[in-house]
Amino acid sequence: MIKIDSYEYYYNPExxxxxxxxxxxxxxxxxxxxxxxxxxxxxxxxxxxxDDSTNxxxxxRDKVNKGNKKNKSRDKVNTANETNKSYDKADAVNETNKPYDKADAVNETNKPYDKADAVNETNKVDITDYPLYKMSIKNNxxxxxxxSIVMPTYNKYHQTSLSLYxxxxxxxxxxxxxxxxxxxxxxxxxxxxxxxxxxxxKFKYIQMKQNKGRSSVxxxxxxxxxxxxxxxxxxxxxxxxxxxxxxxxxxxxxxNLVVTGAMHYEGVYTFIMPDYNKDQMAHLKExxxxxxxxxxxxxxxxxxxxxxxxxxxxxTKEDIDTNRFQRLSFPNRYFLNSGLKHFGERLEGFxxxxxxxxxxxxxxxxANLKKSGLFDETFIGYGAEDWELGYRLYKNGVQFVLDPxxxxxxxxxxxxKRKVKEQWGNHYRFVNKHPHxxxxxxxxxxxxxxxMHMHKTLVxxxxxxxxxxxxYNEFKHAFRVMLFRIIEYLNNGQPVTKxxxxxxxxxxxxxxxxxxxxxxPRGFDYLASSFEQIYYL
Numbered sequence: 001m002i003k004i005d006s007y008e009y010y011y012n013p014e015x016x017x018x019x020x021x022x023x024x025x026x027x028x029x030x031x032x033x034x035x036x037x038x039x040x041x042x043x044x045x046x047x048x049x050x051d052d053s054t055n056x057x058x059x060x061r062d063k064v065n066k067g068n069k070k071n072k073s074r075d076k077v078n079t080a081n082e083t084n085k086s087y088d089k090a091d092a093v094n095e096t097n098k099p100y101d102k103a104d105a106v107n108e109t110n111k112p113y114d115k116a117d118a119v120n121e122t123n124k125v126d127i128t129d130y131p132l133y134k135m136s137i138k139n140n141x142x143x144x145x146x147x148s149i150v151m152p153t154y155n156k157y158h159q160t161s162l163s164l165y166x167x168x169x170x171x172x173x174x175x176x177x178x179x180x181x182x183x184x185x186x187x188x189x190x191x192x193x194x195x196x197x198x199x200x201x202k203f204k205y206i207q208m209k210q211n212k213g214r215s216s217v218x219x220x221x222x223x224x225x226x227x228x229x230x231x232x233x234x235x236x237x238x239x240x241x242x243x244x245x246x247x248x249x250x251x252x253x254x255x256n257l258v259v260t261g262a263m264h265y266e267g268v269y270t271f272i273m274p275d276y277n278k279d280q281m282a283h284l285k286e287x288x289x290x291x292x293x294x295x296x297x298x299x300x301x302x303x304x305x306x307x308x309x310x311x312x313x314x315x316t317k318e319d320i321d322t323n324r325f326q327r328l329s330f331p332n333r334y335f336l337n338s339g340l341k342h343f344g345e346r347l348e349g350f351x352x353x354x355x356x357x358x359x360x361x362x363x364x365x366x367a368n369l370k371k372s373g374l375f376d377e378t379f380i381g382y383g384a385e386d387w388e389l390g391y392r393l394y395k396n397g398v399q400f401v402l403d404p405x406x407x408x409x410x411x412x413x414x415x416x417k418r419k420v421k422e423q424w425g426n427h428y429r430f431v432n433k434h435p436h437x438x439x440x441x442x443x444x445x446x447x448x449x450x451x452m453h454m455h456k457t458l459v460x461x462x463x464x465x466x467x468x469x470x471x472y473n474e475f476k477h478a479f480r481v482m483l484f485r486i487i488e489y490l491n492n493g494q495p496v497t498k499x500x501x502x503x504x505x506x507x508x509x510x511x512x513x514x515x516x517x518x519x520x521p522r523g524f525d526y527l528a529s530s531f532e533q534i535y536y537l
Contacts, residue, residue, distance in 0.1 A: 030264040045354075061514075090418045100374070125194070133182075133220065134213070136194055138203040145202065147177040147244055148225035148366075150238070152217045153235025154184040158271055158311050159411040160235040161193060165317050172244035178202035180224055181235065182217040185210055215375035215385045218359065222374055225366065232386075234360040238268060238320070238409040246405040247363040255365060258390070258398050261406030262358035263336055268409040270315040272301050272426045275414030283330070290327040329409055339452025345402050351438060352451065353400040357390025361408045364393065372396045376433070381422030384430045387442075391434060421493075428491040429483055437461055440483035446490065447533055456526040464524060474508055475515040482534045499534055 037247040126137040149167065153160045160181070167179055179201055183190050185208045194205045204224060208217060222230060229251050233239065243261075250259045269284045276284070294314055301312045331339075335355070343350040356362075366427045372392040379385035394400070431439055441458050445451075461479075465470055482499040489496045500511040516535075519528040 008368065043458065057484070058332065072509045078273065117526060119132070132210070133206050133208045135224065136205045136207075138194070138197075138205075139201065141175065141202060143175040145176060145226035146173065147229045147231060147248055148224060148227035149179045149222075149231045149233050149244070150213055150218055150221035151179060151181045151233050151235045151237075152184060152221070153181060153186065153190060154211070155186045155188045155190065156236050156413060157186070157189040157193065158313070159413065160190060161196065162270055162315065162317070162411065163233075163235060163238055164193065164238070166202075166238045166320055167243075168197075168201065169241050169321070170201075170239070170244045171241050172248065174200040174313065175202075175254075177244055178204060178226060180204045180206065180221040182206045182208070182221045184208050184212060184214075184217045194363060207337050213377070213380045214359070215377045215379045219374045219377065222366070222369065225471070228366055229363060230366055230369070231363040232359040232361070233408065234410070236411040236413060237361060238270070238325070238411055241406070243406060243408055246403065250364060250401055250403065251363065254399070256368065256398050257401055258357055258364050258368075258393060259401045259403055259405060259406060260356045260358060260362040261407050261408060262361045263333075263340060263356060263402045264404040265332040265334070266329050266407055266409045267332055267412050268315070268325060270313070270325065270328070270411045272298065272312040272314060273412070273414050274311065276412075277415060279414060280414075284328075287330065288327050291324070294328060316390075325409075335451065339455060340402070342452065347400050347402065350456050351462075352442070354390035354394040355387055355451070356400045356402060357386050357393065359386035359389075360410065361406065362386070363406075368393060368396070368398055372398075373488040376429075379426045381426060382419045383423035384426035388430050388433065391430075424487065424490040428487050433486050435480075435484065437480060437483075440480055443486040444481040444530055444534075446486055446496070449530070451532075453526060453530070457530040460524045460527040464519075464527065472515050474511040478512050478535070479531055503522055 027486055067460065076390055123139075126140045128135045128137075151160075151163070164179065164181070168174075170177070179199070181193070181204070183206065186427070191207060197203065206217075206220060206224065208220075220247075229248060231244065231247055247261075250257055269287060272284065273280075285298070288298045297314055301308075310321070313430065314328060317323040340350065340356075341506070347353045347356065372389070372395075375385055381390065427442075431443070438458060441454050441461075444454050464476070478500045485499045486496055489499075500512075502512075512535075516528065516531060519525075519531075
C-alpha cells in the first residue's frame, strides 16, 4: 500500500497542473510512486495520473465534508489537507483506487433514512400493468408495513411533490409505512413524480388510464395497501414530521377508532397559483407581509404575472425543514367553531360524529372498512363520499377522535366552480341512500345554521318521538320531506322555495300548524326554529 503521507503535491506554473513528489524524509523514490499510480510511462503522464488521483480524492472528500465552508472548488489541495482528520479516507482511496462508493457512504455515516435494507435492492422500479391502471413501486422491500397512506391526486403536480417530501421526513420508521399515490389520470406533470422523487419509504405510484373519481381511486389504493392502519391524505396535504406517529399511537391500544386532524384545519400558500380567485390573492398578500423573502417573491410575481400562466413557487424544501413555511399558513376552525369544540376530543354526546370523517386527513383500521364497506363508487366528483362512509362506520359503532397533533397543512389551490354542483349532487346521493333524520338534518347547513344548532334540533326531534309516540306525525313528515327537498332542489338547480306547499285551508296544513305551535311551550325551541326557517320559504 502506498504511504500517502510520504508524498506531497506541488504546482507546476508552466503547464498549470498539480504533481506529486517525495518528501525529503521519505524512504521511497519518486519512481516507485509513479509505478504505484498506475505505472505511468513518463513524467508528463505521471502528472496526469496524479491529477486524476487528486480529483478522485477531492470528490470523495467533497462527499464526506459537504457542509465545510472552506471547501472551495478552486483549491483542491487545501481541501485534501484540511479534511485529513478523524476519518482515514486516504487509506480507503489507496486500497480501492476508485471513487468512494455512495452506498458505503450511506452506511458508514449513519444517515437517518432506514434505506437500511433497501439501498441496493430498491434502485429499480417494479411495474405491473392492470386493465384500469399501471402500478410502479419504488423501494419494494419485504419489511412488514404497519401504516399505508392512501393519497389520491389529480392535476396537482407541484403541491403533491412537496407533500411527498414532507412524508419523507417522518419520525415514524421509514421501513414501516408506505405511500400509495393514486393519480386519477392527471394531464399535468404528475407522472414525472415517479422518476423525480427520492423517498425513504415504500412508494407505490398508481396511474389511472381513465379518470374514475375520488371514491374509485381511494378504493384501488385500499386494495393495494399492506398496512393494517390506513391514513387517507389528500395529495396536496403537507404533513409535519410527527404526523404518522401521532395517528398511529391512537390505534395501538384501540381497534375501533377513526382519528382525524381535519377538524383543526390549517391552510398554507406554498405556490402562487394562476387560478387563485380575488379573495385568495388578497389573503395571500396579507400573509406575505410576515416574511421579507416571501414578500420579495410576491413582488417579483406581480411584475411578471401577465407573462406567466404557471405556478410561482414560494415554499422550498428547506422552508419545510425549518418550518418557515408556517409564516404563510392560517387556521380554519369552521367545524370546531360551529359547535364541535364543546364535545371534546371524542365528541361525547354529539349526534353527528360521522361528519368528522373527512378523507383529506383521517385514519382507520382496514378491518373496520372490511366490516362497513369501502367508499361508494357511485359518488363521482367532489363531496359527501367521505361522510357517507363515515356514517356507515358510525352505525357500526366506531369511535371518532379529534386530535390537533394529527393536523396537516392544506396547500391552497384554485377553487373550481364545478365543485359546488358536484357537492350537491353527491349530497343528494347521500340522502337518497340514507334518508334518515340524522342524515337529512345536514340539509340545514344550506341555511348556514351551525352544527350545534343541527345537533340540538336532532336531539329534540328524537325526544319528541320518545315523549310523544304516535303524535306529531304530520309535523315530522313535513319536516323530513322539506329537509330532503332542499338537497333535491339544489341538485336540480331550482330555487329552494315552497318546500311543502299546501292549500291554505287543507286539513293537513291546519294540523301541521297546530302541532308546530305546541313545540315551544313544551321546550322544543331548536326544533321549532329549524322548522319555521324552512317551512315559510
